[in-house]
Amino acid sequence: MPSILRHSLVCLLALAALWIPLCLAAATNSALPSYDTNAVANSPLTLFYTNAASKWTEALPIGNGRLGAMIFGGIAREHLQLNESTLWAGGPYDPANTNALAALPVVRQLIFEGKYDEASQLISQKMMAVPLQQMPYETLGDLFLDFGTNDAVTDYRRDLDLDTAVASVRYTANGVHFKREIFSSPMDQVIVIHLTADQPGQISFTASLQTPHTAAVLASSDSIEMYGYNNAVHGVPAALNFTARVSVRVAGGQMKRFTPALTATNGPKMGLATEVSILHADAVTLLIAAATSYKNYHNVSGNSQALVRSQIVAALGKSPERLRMDHIAAHQNLFRRVTLNLGETDAMKLPTDIRIAHFAEGNDPQLAALYFQFARYLLISCSRPGGQPATLQGLWNNSLKPPWDSKYTININTEMNYWPAETCNLPECVDPLTQMVLELAETGVRTARVEYGARGWVAHHNTDVWRATAPIDGPQYGMWPLGGAWLCQNLWEHYLFTEDKAYLRKIYPAMKGAAQFFLDTLVEEPTHHWLVTCPSLSPENDNPAATNTSITAGPAIDMEILRDLFDHCIQASAILGTDRKFATQLGITRSRLAPLQIGSSGQLQEWLQDLDLQAHDLHHRHVSHLYALFPSSQIDVIDTPDLAAAARKSLEIRGDQATGWATAWRMNLWARLHDGDHAYSIFQFLLSPARTYPDLFDAHPPFQIDGNFGGASGIAEMLLQSQNHEIQLLPALPRAWPNGSVKGLRARGGFEVDITWQDGQLASATIHSHNGNPVRLRYGQTTRFVQIAPDHPFQWNGQ
Ligand code: FUC
Numbered sequence: 001m002p003s004i005l006r007h008s009l010v011c012l013l014a015l016a017a018l019w020i021p022l023c024l025a026a027a028t029n030s031a032l033p034s035y036d037t038n039a040v041a042n043s044p045l046t047l048f049y050t051n052a053a054s055k056w057t058e059a060l061p062i063g064n065g066r067l068g069a070m071i072f073g074g075i076a077r078e079h080l081q082l083n084e085s086t087l088w089a090g091g092p093y094d095p096a097n098t099n100a101l102a103a104l105p106v107v108r109q110l111i112f113e114g115k116y117d118e119a120s121q122l123i124s125q126k127m128m129a130v131p132l133q134q135m136p137y138e139t140l141g142d143l144f145l146d147f148g149t150n151d152a153v154t155d156y157r158r159d160l161d162l163d164t165a166v167a168s169v170r171y172t173a174n175g176v177h178f179k180r181e182i183f184s185s186p187m188d189q190v191i192v193i194h195l196t197a198d199q200p201g202q203i204s205f206t207a208s209l210q211t212p213h214t215a216a217v218l219a220s221s222d223s224i225e226m227y228g229y230n231n232a233v234h235g236v237p238a239a240l241n242f243t244a245r246v247s248v249r250v251a252g253g254q255m256k257r258f259t260p261a262l263t264a265t266n267g268p269k270m271g272l273a274t275e276v277s278i279l280h281a282d283a284v285t286l287l288i289a290a291a292t293s294y295k296n297y298h299n300v301s302g303n304s305q306a307l308v309r310s311q312i313v314a315a316l317g318k319s320p321e322r323l324r325m326d327h328i329a330a331h332q333n334l335f336r337r338v339t340l341n342l343g344e345t346d347a348m349k350l351p352t353d354i355r356i357a358h359f360a361e362g363n364d365p366q367l368a369a370l371y372f373q374f375a376r377y378l379l380i381s382c383s384r385p386g387g388q389p390a391t392l393q394g395l396w397n398n399s400l401k402p403p404w405d406s407k408y409t410i411n412i413n414t415e416m417n418y419w420p421a422e423t424c425n426l427p428e429c430v431d432p433l434t435q436m437v438l439e440l441a442e443t444g445v446r447t448a449r450v451e452y453g454a455r456g457w458v459a460h461h462n463t464d465v466w467r468a469t470a471p472i473d474g475p476q477y478g479m480w481p482l483g484g485a486w487l488c489q490n491l492w493e494h495y496l497f498t499e500d501k502a503y504l505r506k507i508y509p510a511m512k513g514a515a516q517f518f519l520d521t522l523v524e525e526p527t528h529h530w531l532v533t534c535p536s537l538s539p540e541n542d543n544p545a546a547t548n549t550s551i552t553a554g555p556a557i558d559m560e561i562l563r564d565l566f567d568h569c570i571q572a573s574a575i576l577g578t579d580r581k582f583a584t585q586l587g588i589t590r591s592r593l594a595p596l597q598i599g600s601s602g603q604l605q606e607w608l609q610d611l612d613l614q615a616h617d618l619h620h621r622h623v624s625h626l627y628a629l630f631p632s633s634q635i636d637v638i639d640t641p642d643l644a645a646a647a648r649k650s651l652e653i654r655g656d657q658a659t660g661w662a663t664a665w666r667m668n669l670w671a672r673l674h675d676g677d678h679a680y681s682i683f684q685f686l687l688s689p690a691r692t693y694p695d696l697f698d699a700h701p702p703f704q705i706d707g708n709f710g711g712a713s714g715i716a717e718m719l720l721q722s723q724n725h726e727i728q729l730l731p732a733l734p735r736a737w738p739n740g741s742v743k744g745l746r747a748r749g750g751f752e753v754d755i756t757w758q759d760g761q762l763a764s765a766t767i768h769s770h771n772g773n774p775v776r777l778r779y780g781q782t783t784r785f786v787q788i789a790p791d792h793p794f795q796w797n798g799q
Helices: 003-027 100-112 116-126 304-316 320-335 352-361 365-382 413-417 419-423 427-452 483-498 501-521 556-576 580-591 624-628 641-654 660-672 676-686 706-719
Strands: 046-049 060-063 067-071 077-084 141-146 153-161 166-173 176-184 191-197 203-210 214-219 223-229 241-251 256-258 269-272 275-281 283-292 339-341 726-729 740-747 751-758 761-769 774-779 782-787 794-796
Touching: 046 352, 060 153, 060 176, 060 365, 067 176, 067 283, 077 191, 077 241, 077 283, 100 116, 100 427, 141 283, 166 320, 176 320, 191 203, 191 320, 203 214, 203 223, 203 241, 203 283, 223 275, 223 304, 241 275, 241 304, 275 283, 283 304, 320 365, 339 365, 352 365, 352 676, 365 419, 365 706, 413 419, 413 483, 413 660, 413 706, 419 427, 419 483, 419 706, 419 740, 427 483, 427 501, 483 501, 483 556, 501 556, 501 580, 556 580, 556 624, 624 641, 641 660, 660 676, 660 706, 676 706, 706 740, 726 751, 726 761, 761 774, 782 794
Parallel strands: 726 774
Antiparallel strands: 046 153, 060 067, 067 077, 077 141, 141 203, 153 166, 166 176, 176 191, 191 283, 203 275, 214 223, 223 241, 241 283, 256 275, 339 740, 740 751, 751 761, 761 794, 774 782
16 A cells, blocks of 8 residues: 555544544534624724735735635635744754864865965865754645635735734625634634625635645544645655634524545545535634644654644634624733834725825825734734744745745844834744754754864754754855844843843853853964954855855854854843853953954945955945944944944945845845935835835745744834833934824833824824833933833933
């Protein structure tokens, strides 16, 4: 018997064992759903369209941090493309290259002799990960609802309400008003589809599940279950199974039946039902649950069937209305913390895709606010405590081979995903990132030891769900040992915003291990005897002194990240009262790092040598050396004006337009330079059809979610900054937003800030302090030193 068939039969038997209890559970729960089908929200927080999605980047995303869907809203056929955040290819693996350590001294020597291309070749032969690539994040599959109708339809509307995290489809056919509501509940761990009509007996369709994975699908009278396996990639064996289940609850003049004789997906004809048909129902609720056997990066022993079964049984125990209420309450608990009003115009009445096309004309400030809140919605929907961090595509991927594997690119992209988390009041969403860094601090120990003979841990420019840490793809991208150190900066920021010492205690060992690696691997460069990283690169930018490689020693970004890492470890050691000797050693090493340098064109140097103007691509998307200006604050317009001017020069050389995320980074940088109009003009490009799809997803292109998060962070930085011990109100307010208000932005030191402005001037600010810290407030040139008690918000009008 072919193994796939054997697989499928085993699965089907396993499924049959689940059937009876589930059918019983379903039978006891067919309460009539009572929804208000006519409440059409035309709120400023709604994305809406007058057509069904014809492409994936027109479909609308929902997610509960783990279970996601893209909703197409078709009339004859509804399509939900499904994701589960732990469904990746492969299984636990360790890609460290055991030849690396012997090659390391030779590589270093070649680099210091200026033989960069030779060094790159040797790295390619001896130091790269085995396998050379990491594992992709994969689609789960698709749910289709076929309505079998070609009736003419009027009043079609498809929308996503960011305030409730509920997507809807409405239309009228033959005088009947139909409505679908769809949400992914973080409370109940299921996706709920609720279909209603304003006349009885009007809802008929057939539901089916498909997947590109090896899987078996089996339907009963009221449910469909799919059981399958992930796949081996690049020689890493497949280790995960997954289960997806759709449970159907029908109300009113219902009729349910098996659809006879169909196939197992990707497999032979099984002669068993794989679809469920609903005929002439008043209302229908579908519950979708899915899980994999992934428990963590080294444990894949989860029972996906049992998990899914218990989730469905629990959800069946609640009315659809209760599921909806609980979902909305969980969402609003996070979402409603921040409100942003930049003004409203009639443009708000237009469908979202048309507004994107016209945003550059400048009369739709509300779309900027919608873009900002959409990013907050996305982070809430794809990064919740206990889950996986946001990938390059957040949670949403329709492929087995997505762009850049939809994994974690940690030479900017993953870090950018979390930039808005602190300022935009979603600190809980950082939890999955923290957990990933703690795990990289485990897997990276072996890479540090095997490849560098070093203590501590290291991660290079990418990682995946298995927390792989070795250099991948090729020396010119992968040979960058700062990925883990940069991630530690995100974690430190989380501490700065909250001042939560328990959190600091939890992350400190990872910070310390990251620093230890560099104590053991920094080397003296021959010219100035500064301590530098070697081999390394300035992310993905060719070294102008080489023929065809980025490989170099001591690029500016490395030194900047290490200054942060060492400083943060030193501060943490003082706060936690630990590791004084270690902190002293870090201080000494820090003082020997290569300094920031200003080049002959007045620019901030990207490399140890003054090579910027000889770059192969003057407009390169990465602006790595400007890390010091943002997200770090080593360069600051107030504290280090000369360096800020050099950073500005570098930005001018690089230009404003780049890929989605790179455009968003530039926007944040100009905000840090306190040039609001420049930041805004970059934002106009980011929120144009060139960089934003009709569903508001960021276009690298292709879709990459970091641009959404970077854009929201940029808006926050224009309105409020809090680096370097002061709270700056409206530091980069553009002329395009003369009147507005924002509520609930966060500042470092445990502050929340509400701001209202009129005619481009601060009208009033209310500062709430959670920790009672003293702080300097700044509006323009005016500063004021205050200490605010936790229960007594302080009001200031900037005078
Ligand atoms: C980095 C960038 C690319 C892309 C990829 C996922 O390599 O240089 O533009 O964003 O990550």
